[in-house]
Amino acid sequence: MTTKNLKVATFGGGCFWCTEAVFQEVKGVEKVVSGYSGGIVPGSPTYREICSGLTGHAEVIQVTFDPDIISFEDVVVIFMTTHDPTTLNRQGADRGTQYRSVIFYNDEVQKEISEVVVKELQPYYENPIVTEISPLDIFYEATKEHQDYYKNNQNNGYCSFVINPKLTKLRKLHADKLK
Structure with missing residues (x-):
């Protein structure tokens, strides 16, 4: 029996329901938890x-993935291209520091890869x-009603x-990375 060498990535790209829905469709992703x-x-x-925006926390997801199927670099690229990384503390109508664009890295390798991907993607965006990109300290899991939100509320x-257009973008840009 082989044991998978799973890795974890933590991202905030606005409302966690959106980023959760995106990564649940990605090949090699084993689990997505909102928090x-x-x-x-x-x-x-x-x-x-x-x-309230007063705690300083961001809505994030933790993505557990198999690096033998999808690389951390590809996970970061998918994250960066399925939300707007050029708006400070805002995604669409969601405003506040809790909706900031953030990559919380687990180690120096993730930090370096994240920095490289951001630099490589910058020319594709009109705005900075x-x-x-910050070290992950503590991840707090959101309550049950926030997990699998899109799967359980697609008619909402x-x-x-908000979520369907992000999924359309994912399917267009990253069709080769989908389940």
């Missing part, structure tokens, strides 16, 4: 506290990329108007 990271307030934050207006 929070990057805050300055001690203790386990609640969704309501995060939405503002994605924060938010899913139709």
